[in-house]
Amino acid sequence: MATFAFLDEAKRYLCTVFQNDSDVFKLYLSNDAPIVGTDSIKTDITEITNQNGYATFTLTQTWVETGAGTGVWRFKNNADITFTASGGSFGAFQYVVIYDDTPAGGTSSLPTDPVLGSWDVGAATTITTGNSFLIDLDANFAIYELS
Amino acid sequence: MARLTYFTVKAGNEQISGPLEIWLTAMIAVMPTEARAQAFQYVKKMQGDTFELLNPDGSKTITFRAEPGLLNMKGDL
Numbered sequence: 589m590a591t592f593a594f595l596d597e598a599k600r601y602l603c604t605v606f607q608n609d610s611d612v613f614k615l616y617l618s619n620d621a622p623i624v625g626t627d628s629i630k631t632d633i634t635e636i637t638n639q640n641g642y643a644t645f646t647l648t649q650t651w652v653e654t655g656a657g658t659g660v661w662r663f664k665n666n667a668d669i670t671f672t673a674s675g676g677s678f679g680a681f682q683y684v685v686i687y688d689d690t691p692a693g694g695t696s697s698l699p700t701d702p703v704l705g706s707w708d709v710g711a712a713t714t715i716t717t718g719n720s721f722l723i724d725l726d727a728n729f730a731i732y733e734l735s
Numbered sequence: 736m737a738r739l740t741y742f743t744v745k746a747g748n749e750q751i752s753g754p755l756e757i758w759l760t761a762m763i764a765v766m767p768t769e770a771r772a773q774a775f776q777y778v779k780k781m782q783g784d785t786f787e788l789l790n791p792d793g794s795k796t797i798t799f800r801a802e803p804g805l806l807n808m809k810g811d812l
Contacts, residue, residue, distance in 0.1 A: 592804030599811060662803075670796070684801065707801045720796040730803035 592732055594705040597628035601688070601702050602734070608651035608663055611690035613704070615645040615669065615723075617681035622706050630687045630701035640717065642671045642678035647686070649731070660735045662728060669723040671715065679714035683707065684723060686731060705732070 598606075620634040627633055638644060648666040653659070671678065687703040694700045707723075715721045725731070 590800070591802045594804055594806065599806070602806075684799070705804060707799070709799055713797065715797065718795070722796050722798045724798050724800045726801075726803055728803075731801075732804035732806060734806045734808060 590707045590710065592705055592707055593622070593624065594732070595622060595627055595703055596625050598702065598704045601699075601704075605691055605698065605702055606688050606704070607690065608649070611688050613647045613649050613686060614689045615647055615684060615686050617642065617671075617679070618683045618685050618706075619679070619681045619712055620683070622683060622685065622703070628702060629699050630685075630703055633683070633685055633703060633706070635685075636679060636681050640676035640678045641674040642715075645669055645671075646689075647731075654728075654733070660733055662733050663731050664729045665725060665731060667729060668725050670720050672720040673715040673717045675717060677714050677716045680712040681714075682709050682712045684709065 616630075616635045618633050618635055622633050635644065636642065649663060650666070651661060651663055654662050683706045685703060685706040687701050689701060691698055691702055692700045713721070
């Protein structure tokens with residue numbers, strides 16, 4: 589079990605860059621430890637090779653208030669996410685990273701592929717053929733909540 | 736095969752967890768009888784610091800519980 593960790597820069601992007609209800613957000617696996625204080629875009633955190641059942645995953649996210657008038661907003665996917673190795677292995681990876689694939693300005697005010705944050709799986713993990721890696725989100729499929 | 740340093744085995748409401756240096760068989764041995772039988776279904780093989788989890792259907796899924804992040808507009812942003 590691990591809690592989603594935000595990059596420092598992502599907290600600024602939340603108010604300026606991320607369009608939670610309309611941008612295309614994606615999830616990927618990495619074996620490159622995110623540096624919370626300095627990393628900010630996808631190229632800072634190297635993705636593992638897309639192969640053998642693993643490919644960058646496009647979220648079907650919603651941005652919704654948890655209840656009328658609660659003031660708590662939830663960024664969530666529509667389901668858990670599973671990658672199944674086929675024809676070989678994928679990995680090793682230790683981090684599950686989420687970024688916004690829509691911005692492409694290439695500037696600090698409008699960066700290309702800004703990263704929201706990541707989960708730490710806890711150890712470098714390789715999934716061999718026929719086996720699966722399940723990202724088991726909570727009961728609401730929440731990635732983060734803002735109150 | 737996943738390489739893990741910490742494990743959790745659940746069976747019904749029973750659960751055991753621990754670092755891999757603890758002998759896994761010994762951990763299962765202290766479980767209640769009904770949970771122990773089910774736990775053995777999930778523990779297929781252990782080699783040093785590497786082991787596989789085996790579901791009853793033969794497939795192996797590493798389940799990673801991903802808890803949401805929490806931000807407060809006044810304190811975090």
